[in-house]
Amino acid sequence: xxxxxxxxYEARVKRVQSRMATSGIDVLITCNLANMNYLxxxxxxxxxxxxxxxxSIEHDEPVCIVRGIDRxxxxxxxxxxxxxxxxxxxxxxxxxxxxxxxWIGYQLVERGMGGGNVAVDMDAYYYSARAHxxxxxxxxxxxxxxxxxxxxxxxxxxxxxxxxxxxxxARLVELAMQAGIDAIxxxxxxxxxxxxxxxxxxxxxxxxxxxxxxIVPMLPTGAGTTTPHxxxxxxPFNYGEATILELxxxxxxxxxxxxxxxxxxxxxxxxxxxxxIAVEALNITIDKIRPGITCEDVHAIWNSVVSRHGIIKxxxxxxxxxxxxxxxxxxxxxxIRPGDTTELAPGMTIHVMPxxxxxxxxxxxxxxxLVTETGAEKLCNFSQELVIKN
Amino acid sequence: xxxxxxxxYEARVKRVQSRMATSGIDVLITCNLANMNYLxxxxxxxxxxxxxxxxSIEHDEPVCIVRGIDRxxxxxxxxxxxxxxxxxxxxxxxxxxxxxxxWIGYQLVERGMGGGNVAVDMDAYYYSARAHxxxxxxxxxxxxxxxxxxxxxxxxxxxxxxxxxxxxxARLVELAMQAGIDAIxxxxxxxxxxxxxxxxxxxxxxxxxxxxxxIVPMLPTGAGTTTPHxxxxxxPFNYGEATILELxxxxxxxxxxxxxxxxxxxxxxxxxxxxxIAVEALNITIDKIRPGITCEDVHAIWNSVVSRHGIIKxxxxxxxxxxxxxxxxxxxxxxIRPGDTTELAPGMTIHVMPxxxxxxxxxxxxxxxLVTETGAEKLCNFSQELVIKN
Numbered sequence: 024x025x026x027x028x029x030x031x032y033e034a035r036v037k038r039v040q041s042r043m044a045t046s047g048i049d050v051l052i053t054c055n056l057a058n059m060n061y062l063x064x065x066x067x068x069x070x071x072x073x074x075x076x077x078x079s080i081e082h083d084e085p086v087c088i089v090r091g092i093d094r095x096x097x098x099x100x101x102x103x104x105x106x107x108x109x110x111x112x113x114x115x116x117x118x119x120x121x122x123x124x125x126w127i128g129y130q131l132v133e134r135g136m137g138g139g140n141v142a143v144d145m146d147a148y149y150y151s152a153r154a155h156x157x158x159x160x161x162x163x164x165x166x167x168x169x170x171x172x173x174x175x176x177x178x179x180x181x182x183x184x185x186x187x188x189x190x191x192x193a194r195l196v197e198l199a200m201q202a203g204i205d206a207i208x209x210x211x212x213x214x215x216x217x218x219x220x221x222x223x224x225x226x227x228x229x230x231x232x233x234x235x236x237x238i239v240p241m242l243p244t245g246a247g248t249t250t251p252h253x254x255x256x257x258x259p260f261n262y263g264e265a266t267i268l269e270l271x272x273x274x275x276x277x278x279x280x281x282x283x284x285x286x287x288x289x290x291x292x293x294x295x296x297x298x299x300i301a302v303e304a305l306n307i308t309i310d311k312i313r314p315g316i317t318c319e320d321v322h323a324i325w326n327s328v329v330s331r332h333g334i335i336k337x338x339x340x341x342x343x344x345x346x347x348x349x350x351x352x353x354x355x356x357x358x359i360r361p362g363d364t365t366e367l368a369p370g371m372t373i374h375v376m377p378x379x380x381x382x383x384x385x386x387x388x389x390x391x392x393l394v395t396e397t398g399a400e401k402l403c404n405f406s407q408e409l410v411i412k413n
Numbered sequence: 414x415x416x417x418x419x420x421x422y423e424a425r426v427k428r429v430q431s432r433m434a435t436s437g438i439d440v441l442i443t444c445n446l447a448n449m450n451y452l453x454x455x456x457x458x459x460x461x462x463x464x465x466x467x468x469s470i471e472h473d474e475p476v477c478i479v480r481g482i483d484r485x486x487x488x489x490x491x492x493x494x495x496x497x498x499x500x501x502x503x504x505x506x507x508x509x510x511x512x513x514x515x516w517i518g519y520q521l522v523e524r525g526m527g528g529g530n531v532a533v534d535m536d537a538y539y540y541s542a543r544a545h546x547x548x549x550x551x552x553x554x555x556x557x558x559x560x561x562x563x564x565x566x567x568x569x570x571x572x573x574x575x576x577x578x579x580x581x582x583a584r585l586v587e588l589a590m591q592a593g594i595d596a597i598x599x600x601x602x603x604x605x606x607x608x609x610x611x612x613x614x615x616x617x618x619x620x621x622x623x624x625x626x627x628i629v630p631m632l633p634t635g636a637g638t639t640t641p642h643x644x645x646x647x648x649p650f651n652y653g654e655a656t657i658l659e660l661x662x663x664x665x666x667x668x669x670x671x672x673x674x675x676x677x678x679x680x681x682x683x684x685x686x687x688x689x690i691a692v693e694a695l696n697i698t699i700d701k702i703r704p705g706i707t708c709e710d711v712h713a714i715w716n717s718v719v720s721r722h723g724i725i726k727x728x729x730x731x732x733x734x735x736x737x738x739x740x741x742x743x744x745x746x747x748x749i750r751p752g753d754t755t756e757l758a759p760g761m762t763i764h765v766m767p768x769x770x771x772x773x774x775x776x777x778x779x780x781x782x783l784v785t786e787t788g789a790e791k792l793c794n795f796s797q798e799l800v801i802k803n
Contacts, residue, residue, distance in 0.1 A: 024646070067642040068628060071538075071741035092770075096640040113728045117745055119561075122536075145543035146512075148461075149740075152545030153535035153559070169543070171509075214615050214622025221611040225604050232604025232647040238458060239625040250486040252457040256414070257622040338503045349739050350539075351461035355507055380482075 025064055026275045027184060029102040036062055036078060036085060038177050043080050049139030050131070051078045051170060052158075054150035056348035058174040059087065060276060064101040069093040070149050070348065072116055073123040079136050086134060088127045090116060124154045128161020137162045142170040148350065175356050179343055180370040185277060186393060189345070189372055192279035193391065193402040195233040195272025199224040200281055203242065203270060204410050207285050209262040213242065213255040224272060234273040237352040241269040248385040251378075262288050267378075267387045271352055278344055278352040279402050280374050282387035285410040294384065297334070298409035301379055301388050304328035305407065309375060309392055312399035318363035325359075325377055337361060340377035344391060367394045372402070415454055416665045417574060419492040426452055426468060426475060428567050433470050439529030440521070441468045441560060442548075444540035446738035448564040449477065450666060454491040459483040460539050460738065462506055463513040469526050476524060478517045480506060514544045518551020527552045532560040538740065565746050569733055570760040575667060576783060579735070579762055582669035583781065583792040585623040585662025589614040590671055593632065593660065594800055597675050599652040603632065603645040614662060624663040627742040631659040638775040641768075652678050657768075657777045661742055668734055668742040669792050670764050672777035675800040684774065687724070688799035691769055691778050694718035695797065699765060699782055702789035708753035715749075715767055727751060730767035734781060757784045762792070 039062065043051055052075055059065050059076040065087050074089040086107045087097055094110030101108060111126040131137055141162065144150060159167055181189070202223035206216035220240045227233045239254060244266040247253055251267075260266060264287055271280040284298065308325040318341075325340060341359030344352055352374075357365040359375065367373075376389040388407050392399040429452065433441055442465055449455050449466040455477050464479040476497045477487055484500030491498060501516040521527055531552065534540060549557055571579070592613035596606035610630045617623045633641055634656040641657075650656060654677055661670040674688065698715040708731075715730060731749030734742055742764075747755040749765065757763075766779040778797050782789040 024643075066644075067640070068631065068644055068740065069642040071628075071743075093640070093642055096643045099637075099640055099643060116729070117732075117743075117748065143542070145546070146541045148539055148541065150542050151536045151538065152533070152540050152542055155542030155545070156535070212622055214617060214624075218612045218616040218622075221615060222608045225611060226608040227604060227647070232602055232608075232645075235629040235644065238461075241458065247489075250457070250483070250489055252459040252483050253414075253486045253489065254456075254458055254625065255622075257617070339506070342507075350458065353461075353507075358507065 024099045025102065027064065031182065031184065032062065032064060032102060033083070035177065036083070039078055039174055040080055042173055042177065043078070046173070047140055048142040049080050050136045050141045050165070051173060052141060053144045053147060053170070053174055054154070055144045055147040055174065056149065057178070057276070057346040058144065061174060061178050061346055063087045063103055065089070065097055066100045066276065067093055067096040069096065073127070073149070073154050075127060077131055077136055081135070088130060090123070122153060122157040124157035125161050128158045132162055138164045139166065140168060141165040142168050142173065144172060145169045172355055175354055178345060178354060179356050180368060181345060181372055185345065186370070186372070188275045188277040189279050189402060191231055191274040192272040192277050195224055195227050195274060196270055196279050196281045197403055197405050198227065199270045199272060200268060200283055200405060203240070203268045204283070204285055207260050207266055207287065208412065209287050210259050212257050212259050213244065214257050216242065216260070217255045220270060224270070231274060234276065236271045236273045237278060237347045237349045238271065243267050246383060249380060249383055260287060265290070265294065265384055267385060269387060276346050276348065278347055279391045280344060280352055280389065281391065281403055281405065282376060282389040283410060284386050284388060285412060287412050289413065290409060290411055294386065295409060297379055297381070298386050298388065300329055300332045300334065301377065301386050302407045305375065305377060305388060305390060309390060309399050309401065312367060312392065312394060313397060314368050314394060316367050318357050318359045318365050318367070319361050322359050322361055334379060336377065336379060341373050341375045344372050344374045369394055369396050414489045415492065417454065421572065421574065422452065422454060422492060423473070425567065426473070429468055429564055430470055432563055432567065433468070436563070437530055438532040439470050440526045440531045440555070441563060442531060443534045443537060443560070443564055444544070445534045445537040445564065446539070447568070447666070447736040448534065451564060451568050451736055453477045453493055455479070455487055456490045456666065457483055457486040459486065463517070463539070463544050465517060467521055467526055471525070478520060512543060512547040514547035515551050518548045522552055528554045529556065530558060531555040532558050532563065534562060535559045562745055565744055568735060568744060569746050570758055571735060571762055575735065576760070576762070578665045578667040579669050579792060581621055581664040582662040582667050585614055585617050585664060586660055586669050586671045587793055587795050588617065589660045589662060590658060590673055590795060593630070593658045594673070594675055597650050597656055597677070598802065599677050600649050602647050602649050603634065604647050606632065606650070607645045610660060614660070621664060624666065626661045626663045627668060627737045627739045628661065633657050636773060639770055639773060650677060655680070655684065655774055657775060659777060666736050666738065668737050669781045670734060670742055670779065671781065671793055671795065672766060672779040673800060674776050674778060675802060677802050679803065680799060680801055684776065685799060687769055687771070688776050688778065690719055690722045690724065691767065691776050692797045695765060695767060695778060695780060699780060699789050699791065702757060702782060702784060703787060704758050704784060706757050708747050708749045708755045708757070709751050712749050712751055724769060726767065726769060731763050731765045734762050734764045759784055759786050
């Protein structure tokens with residue numbers, strides 16, 4: 024059940040400890056699920072109760088603490104020794120008079136992690152304000168500080184095995200996208216198309232199936248293409264309307280996303296034009312990606328192409344991807360937007376996602392790319408054209 | 414696209430304001446997605462960025478604040494007037510030098526909600542420690558306090574229309590459970606069975622389809638039945654092993670969960686015995702549920718049956734259900750466990766879920782019930798027996 028060899032986790036922890044040392048951090052605490060998995064392998068749908076991984080500058084192995092009934096899942100998915108895979112008693116779950124972080128904080132203090140500079144992923148999804156209040160109260164001798172997403176930034180360059188999982192995820196999203204395109208027809212209910220997408224995404228190939236993606240299938244349709252995060256309904260698709268498909272495949276929690284746009288019936292001339300511009304700009308941009316270029320320069324290349332055609336878009340048009348959990352498959356590190364001076368490096372994986380929204384409709388055509396030693400490689404092999412179904 | 418009439422939302426807000434008045438709360442702030450939906454109708458997969466609903470004791474209408482690109486989704490799903498459906502600028506998204514709660518807090522102050530007693534759902538999933546730090550800094554004249562899940566407790570008694578959605582969700586989980594039972598066979602891959610479950614759960618009936626459930630399909634199998642929250646793999650089911658199916662249906666975000674246990678080949682005698690005990694205890698317990706009985710008394714009834722057979726279980730065996738979002742379909746109010754003295758009342762909906770885990774295997778057979786004027790009614794109609802597939 025292990026996604027990686029023990030040695031890969033050990034190397035990751037060492038890289039994190041090295042950054043901790045540089046920043047004067049004694050203990051790093053994360054509730055970010057992808058960071059927890061990255062450092063220990065811990066996996067499971069147990070994040071509806073508090074859980075965390077703590078890395079000490081002084082110990083080789085991190086400690087992972089989850090709800091007691093989920094400790095056996097930790098023995099299956101991690102290489103941690105028993106004393107570093109802990110579970111809290113069940114009477115802490117959703118109690119009004121105490122909080123799991125009371126117990127967790129006590130355990131960290133007992134293990135010598137209660138003092139010095141303690142950095143926390145303060146904005147991690149499942150690290151609530153209450154969790155922070157309880158944890159800091161349980162560790163009164165620690166000096167708490169913001170981690171600056173330290174582990175996310177270590178995760179940004181992928182190993183060969185991580186890239187292999189992302190290539191498998193690319194196969195899954197290709198299957199899901201084709202299933203979605205095939206299923207969208209006038210009169211077909213949105214829910215029935217989504218059922219086909221899930222079927223392809225999870226059944227996968229004869230060699231491997233897919234897992235749950237961090238975002239459910241998105242398919243804004245008609246006027247809904249300007250409301251990007253409404254999920255599907257039981258209403259039918261209509262002739263004469265466009266649908267944006269924003270999907271992903273997931274393999275061992277590694278994601279490969281892809282967006283395409285479908286139109287039922289002949290597309291309005293302007294929509295076809297904008298789609299052609301979007302594809303041209305996307306490919307010119309990907310061709311220019313190489314190690315050393317900054318995120319804002321990548322954005323500027325794209326912008327120079329579309330602005331020639333009178334399209335203005337200053338917002339984010341891409342982000343780092345990889346290991347992730349609901350509710351987001353973005354890595355929360357680099358963004359392809361003005362002001363981000365992060366330099367791209369080999370092994371980074373990026374969703375280049377330049378959506379164009381006009382007054383009452385939008386176009387999304389995207390590619391997930393791997394930065395190589397010399398340029399960028401698309402992870403998927405799938406036609407980029409606006410799909411016209413007559 | 415509205416789940417309910419405007420008047421139903423207005424009545425909900427009034428009930429919340431009445432409790433606020435009793436508790437001396439001037440402003441109530443919630444990032445709990447189900448609470449946000451309950452108070453305004455707001456829906457969308459936009460919770461990977463900060464968002465909230467605020468209720469003032471002085472204003473009839475709440476204010477809902479989301480990411481700017483999701484504001485149009487608010488116009489579709491809520492009845493709120495334009496000035497109470499706000500979106501923050503995109504440069505606040507995942508920025509390092511500012512946080513969406515800076516902008517949100519400023520807006521609340523501008524709307525006269527910056528002073529007095531401000532109660533917050535401190536343990537809501539997407540209310541991060543960083544969000545709290547930024548919001549409190551932006552509202553320096555407010556006295557922040559813990560809400561005690563005030564809105565969750567208002568949600569606990571369902572209206573007729575809410576119950577109608579839950580009955581539809583019950584149809585969806587019946588379909589999903591049958592699809593799962595049919596698909597689990599020796600040699601079938603877990604991912605292929607999950608694909609069938611999703612297909613049934615989302616395709617639904619000719620009248621309505623299903624939505625994404627707050628927890629993905631769970632089907633711990635073999636030795637995995639003691640690791641309840643590991644998700645599926647691409648491995649096959651094996652002859653001679655049990656699988657626990659814990660599924661739900663979701664309609665307009667209202668959930669109906671159900672658990673059943675399947676064994677491939679003749680079950681070990683002890684497993685069949687324990688299964689029979691579990692079913693007997695479940696039904697005796699449901700027969701005794703009526704308005705006025707406390708949660709701990711419900712637990713004691715179940716316990717008195719199973720303890721006669723030598724089974725001890727002191728942990729939680731049920732919880733309130735209804736409107737919900739990932740990562741949990743529990744309502745985080747009443748728990749069927751020792752020490753919970755909440756009295757049941759008509760209109761409450763409870764997942765009676767007494768899992769029994771022995772040394773290296775477990776049994777789950779559950780029912781979602783509605784508390785009526787005179788007793789309790791099962792929402793699903795589905796055989797409870799241990800499913801033996803020979």
